[in-house]
Amino acid sequence: MPDARTGGCLCGAIRYETVGAPVFTLRCHCRDCQRHSGAAHVPAARVPSAGFRICQGTPKRYVTKADSGNDIVRVFCGDCGTPLYVQVGTRPDLIGLRVCTLDDPSWFKPDADIFMKSAQPWDHDQPDVPKHETYPPGQSYPIALSRKQ
Ligand SMILES: [Zn+2]
Numbered sequence: 001m002p003d004a005r006t007g008g009c010l011c012g013a014i015r016y017e018t019v020g021a022p023v024f025t026l027r028c029h030c031r032d033c034q035r036h037s038g039a040a041h042v043p044a045a046r047v048p049s050a051g052f053r054i055c056q057g058t059p060k061r062y063v064t065k066a067d068s069g070n071d072i073v074r075v076f077c078g079d080c081g082t083p084l085y086v087q088v089g090t091r092p093d094l095i096g097l098r099v100c101t102l103d104d105p106s107w108f109k110p111d112a113d114i115f116m117k118s119a120q121p122w123d124h125d126q127p128d129v130p131k132h133e134t135y136p137p138g139q140s141y142p143i144a145l146s147r148k149q
Pocket residue numbers: 009010011012013014077078079080081082
């Protein structure tokens with residue numbers, strides 16, 4: 001991913017900018033992500049929150065507990081409902097960006113598929129991508145996980 005990227009919601013009320021390369025890319029197949037997105041999985045990139053900023057609008061936040069027991073904040077546009085990113089309470093330094101909200105998501109290549117235990121039987125493409133039943137070993141974040149830990 002090039003250094004600076006922009007994105008936003010469907011209606012255009014929320015715009016954001018993200019600077020810095022992702023530390024991890026993934027596709028999350030957990031039921032929460034499926035419900036929140038209305039899709040079988042969510043392609044996401046973990047990016048530094050220090051390089052992320054909302055340029056326009058004020059998104060809404062929805063807080064739930066992740067499987068790990070940590071708070072997970074799901075941030076979305078209150079006007080059109082587009083899910084934009086998630087943040088885990090224990091890792092405020094990182095943002096789990098929903099890559100399809102970027103203006104150009106075409107660079108995306110997943111490092112891993114996670115929460116395959118709830119993957120839909122009709123959603124098993126890209127067999128070469130490493131698969132994990134829940135979190136990869138040593139990781140405890142549904143969407144915001146890192147190689148650095
Ligand atoms: Zn919107």
